[in-house]
Amino acid sequence: MELVCPAGTPAALTAALDAGADVVYVGFRDETNARNFPGLNFSPEELEEAVIRAHAMGREVYVAINTYPEAGNQAPWHRAVDAAARIKVDAVILADIGLLEYTASNYPQLRRHLSVQASASNPEAINFYRTAFGVQRVVLPRVLTIPEITSLIEEIEVETEVFAFGGMCVMAEGRCSLSSYVTGKSPNMNGVCSPASHVDYEQRGRKLVSKLGSYTINAYADNEPAGYPTLCKGRFIGHDGKPSYLFEEPTSLNVMGVLPELIKTGVKALKIEGRQRGKAYVSQVVSSYRRAIDAALNGEAVPEIDLGAITEGTRSTTGAYGKSWR
Amino acid sequence: MPKLTLGPVLYNWPTEQKRDFYFKIADEAPMDVVYVGEVTCSKRTPFFAPFIPEICERLERAGKEVVLSSLALVMSPRERKELNELAADGLWQIEANDLSAINLLQDKPHIVGPFVNAYNEGTLEYLYKKGASRIALACELPGTTITELAAAANGRELEVQVFGRLPLALSARCYHARSHGLSKDGCQYVCEKDPDGMEVATLDGTPFLAVNGTHTMSYTVNSLLGELASLQASGITHFRLWPHDEDMISIASIFRRALDGEEDIERSLSVLQELVSFAPISNGFYHATEGFRMIE
Secondary structure, eight states, X not given: OEEEEEOSSHHHXXXXXXXXXXXXXXXXXXXXXXXXOTTOSBOHHHHHHHXXXXXXXXXXXXXXXXXXXXTTBOHHHHHHHHHHHHHTOSEEEEOOHHHHHHHHHHOTTSOEEEOGGGOOOSHHHHHHHHHHHOOOEXXXXXXXXXXXXXXXXXXXXXXXXXXXXXXXXXSOTTSBOHHHHHHSOOHHHHSOSSOGGGEEEEEETTEEEEEETTEEEEEEOTTOOOOOOOGGGSOEEOTTSOEXXXXXXXXXXXXXXGHHHHHXXXXXXXXEOOTTSOHHHHHHHHHHHHHHHHHHHTTOOOOOOOOGGGSGGGOEEOGGGSSTTO | OOEEEEOOOOSOOOHHHHHHHHHHXXXXXXXXXXEESOOSOGGGHHHHGGGHHHHHHHHHHTTOEEEXXXXXXXXXXXXXXXXXXXXXXXXXXXXXXXXXXXXXXXXXXXXXXXXXXXXXXXXXXXXXXXXXXXXXXXTTXXXXXXXXXXHHHTTSEEEEEEEEEXXXXXXXXXXXXXXXXXXXXXXXXGGGXXXXXXXXEOTTOOEEEEEETTEEEEXXXXXXXXXXXXXXXXXXXXXXXXXXXXOHHHHHHHHHHHHTTOOOHHHHHHHHHHHOXXXXXXXXXXXXXXXXXXXX
């Protein structure tokens, strides 16, 4: 069982390695990856150093190049793959068919993983990527239940990686244009969702209102902790005229409670979300999961670790892994 | 000749209403291509499936090209079984809305639907190579990208969504059921209450989005009526209208006349807005800005 951890900076990478990450995944500092935030990510030189450091510790580095190349401007994505191959990273994480083909034909030896952004949610889709582009691992969309993951693994010939902790899309990843509808910036094209550049907070009487672009996403009464206005995790009004978290509560994914069951499915790797997070966060989450995985693999009870303080909205969910979505 | 197409009905209309809708389309609408089939939720499939052969035959007799659309988010064994059967059944062409369908269809001619991401020349070329006779583009692509892709298509068929609420997001979770306090398994088909989607407003009461079961739609109604000439000039061959519970015959006629260059666009835009009673029209994605905006 591999623990795959995020790093948005060289400092976070060091923190992840020190906390027991088997693999650290990173992105280049541009629109080629799905966490294209200001001040984040790696230059090719920083990546080169990171790979040397990780390899010296017997660990690995994956590079996410998982946005969709722009028509008429595919070169930045091709250059990112070229750089990853030259630096000899352990795998690239890709979503776009054209980019997968480019990588498979130019760098057949470079290990290819299918990003969650490709939304491959069934054996037929996953086997397509396997046959067509020699993909060796799929990061499963966060839409499947544990029994569905178990039966899916029986029907595919590639390794699987699943999300264990962190921010969670309630929509099928890579197939969501909500952010571009509201802000003009999309995960697929720009590597951002609900970008900070479009966020605003406004005091209205006794209420603090959070906004994304021109839309109100949530409002908080006195003392209620205000969250980041991710647009699918706000309070909206549906058919009954009452405000509710219509799509999803502002929660984080945390599979700690179902870890033994998840390991039993046969997944190869557990992934922590959060390349945008600081090194303290990375360190705390990674070390907690390291302890929990080691305990579970030794047949011991998973220690009760409270990650509540650092989860979004201080609440967590097992998401689609549980049956509550049905 | 530019082709006008009618996408599959994305909403849960009562079976008889949907059947009669297609009969009317067959008899009266100036469509060249009609897509039929359940894209949104497999729980709706059993009700409408028995009517599909009759509808397809009637559309074909009326001279329409018929395409069966496949489910966009495929997960359960039942959904996979139905997809495998659809792909094996060679009566009509199939629109693949997931990579699973492309896998099953790769040696036969098929159409790639707008729920498959074709964002650049590399992907477009690959999909054509694998048997796509036509590719329908995702709704968020700007005009500049569409122009690049049309150039890359170089005469091969390429389709753009030019009318209707846009399918913005898919989920394993059903928001219709959730908003009625129901589970997806016990949904009571509450999505049937909203033939054009359930309006979702912000806390200030500003209309925001529309929910259609597991799909989240734009609140505004996309209209690229004013952009048809540019799209045609760039090489787009097919123009898709999404069905709504409005006078689709009149709406289709406006687009048909505009494609044929016979329409005063400014006047038609105001007629179109009158025909679409439930929400304002928008074209923001095409103009590389927020999707909900209308750029004059």
